[in-house]
Amino acid sequence: MDNQYFVGWGTLALINAALAQGKNRTGLNWFLLSxxxxxxxxxxxxxxEKRQ
Numbered sequence: 711m712d713n714q715y716f717v718g719w720g721t722l723a724l725i726n727a728a729l730a731q732g733k734n735r736t737g738l739n740w741f742l743l744s745x746x747x748x749x750x751x752x753x754x755x756x757x758x759e760k761r762q
């Protein structure tokens with residue numbers, strides 16, 4: 711059961727990195743933030759505006 715938790719958390723971090731790059735933000739930074747904050751980082755990314 712513990713392995714599934716880590717796989718899901720890592721997958722979410724990868725999704726957040728892709729979402730951040732789509733908004734012209736640094737994917738690596740958001741990947742690392744997502745590893746620490748998880749779903750909270752996803753929520754923040756949803757409301758962050760796209761950079762020019």
